[in-house]
Amino acid sequence: MTINVLFAAKSERWETYEQPLRKALADAGLDARLSMDIPPAEVDYIVYAPNSDLQDFTPYTRAKAVLNLWAGVENVVGNDTLKIPLARMVDPGLTKGMVEWVTGHVMRYHLGLDTDITRSDARWEPRTPPLAQERSVVMLGLGALGSAAAKLLANIGFQVTGWSRSPREVAGVTCLHGEEGLKQALGRAEIAVLLLPDTPATENTLNRETLALMPRGAFIINPGRGPLIDDDALIEALDSGQIAHATLDVFRTEPLPQDHPYWAHPGVTVTPHIAAETRATTAAQSVAENIRRGESGEAFLNLVDRDLGY
Template sequence: MTGTLVFYSEFDDFEQWKRLLQREIPSLDVQQASTVTTPEKVHYALVWKPPENFFQRWPNLELVINLGAGVDALVGRRDLSDIPVTRLSDPNMARMMAGYVLFAVLRYARDIPFFEQMQKQAHWQYRHPRAAEEIRVGVMGLGELGRKTAQELARQGFSVTGWSRTFKEMVGVECHHGMASLSDFLSRSDILVIMLPSTPDTRGLLNDQRLATLPHGASLINVSRGDIVDEPALIANLSSGHIGAATLDVFEHEPLPDSHPFWAMENVLITPHLASVALPGSAVKQIAANIQRVSDKQPPLHCVDLNRGY
């Protein structure tokens, strides 16, 4: 195999990815974007949130590999021609996501924020645990990560309802689809888990009107993209108590500015976009396999439709 793979990410470790990729494909030339001197030799790009006009530099590009499951940073770009774009589909990423959401759901299901407050006051206060089946968890988005998460929550005994834009069917999960069913789905979610991709149809989807349809005191967990939720509306609902608590791993602007109101809200738990990340040791085999397929003039696997955004 000949050709160069160009790497761009301000988050990932280039040397680690280079070592692992060349272990899988010894003949592959792996370079950082800033060091490429012969752009016409670049046939593959492994990227996470590349800057504007990044793809114009590589006239013979045949494959773009997104370093993650969400491809919103590649949607609507004028510099990206009609070539295959793939996302990572790593079982370890799905397992990591399901584990994070399960932690967040259990934290609310077992009233852990209440006990954290009691500990600060050195106050011994008992609350009887609720049965898992009495707690309604709504998973909003039933893609690969959402399905794995919904299945894990159902396995733990929670009453799980799923919502997606198109029809889905899952054992142990009551599935709803389409905008006509969204309000009913939200009204039955004691804990809402947001797992939708960021697309023109989903940005701002959870506005003040839709947040108001959640049960009073509901908890919200967002592990997808920050722009799906109207942040000022969420702040207002958290302040009023209509939404009792939120676990937020994603935000409209990242890093979250120091002055953002979320930092000071006692009913908000913040993590820095780490619910599920690409693990090089396991994801590299999928990437190498797709490079080999393109080199052999075969279509790559796990392609995304940038017109849909996923």
């Protein structure tokens, strides 16, 4: 029996994903009809991007699951018409890209590379950076991305502490959770990396109170979600020297408005949401695997907990 798979995303995404998805479905041994135009009552699975025109899931009475193309689900998880399982995207290609980006910026701060890169005079100032084992890095968020990045940093030799809202275990990483755990983690965060989901419970995780807990002169790297940081509080902390520098890849409004103070602040590096991107080939394989599981009666991978919001 043919499986009807609706691709519900922007048309430019269809051009990128059509062939990888067709190949991944065939490689998985699935007889699938993949299209952007299937009558709702005939759809078995929805491959979905939250910015698509499909916002009412009520007519999709036969659908078994919505398979998100994005790692973030904050723009769909609260949809009251969505009653079927929702799987977030955990793409091996995206994970590798995020780990490389995070590691690069952690090493940049650890080695003090900006001192030489931005030098504009002829000063000769030798310095010896600490070894990784002498540097404390804190990973806020221990999902698939945070855990992968934390493991690599620990393998390099950093003292890595991970924090999450609920208990987690990651090999080689000191794992903390809960409100008290957050305070402990930030107290040792010479470099803090934010890879938390965007939920009401994580908004402004870094605010005036929590930024003050960090060692003076700490560094912040945020490739997670813009709302994780109170922007005004961060600018105050940068101006006072409490935070030495912040590299920010995500923002509450994107593109970041041209008049936003982050652009001109000497203590901020702005990158245009480039830390990690879903790769069509590997993402298509993840989608096909979940469809195969659905058809064989196995549990879907990476299901979203509606109560937690991720």
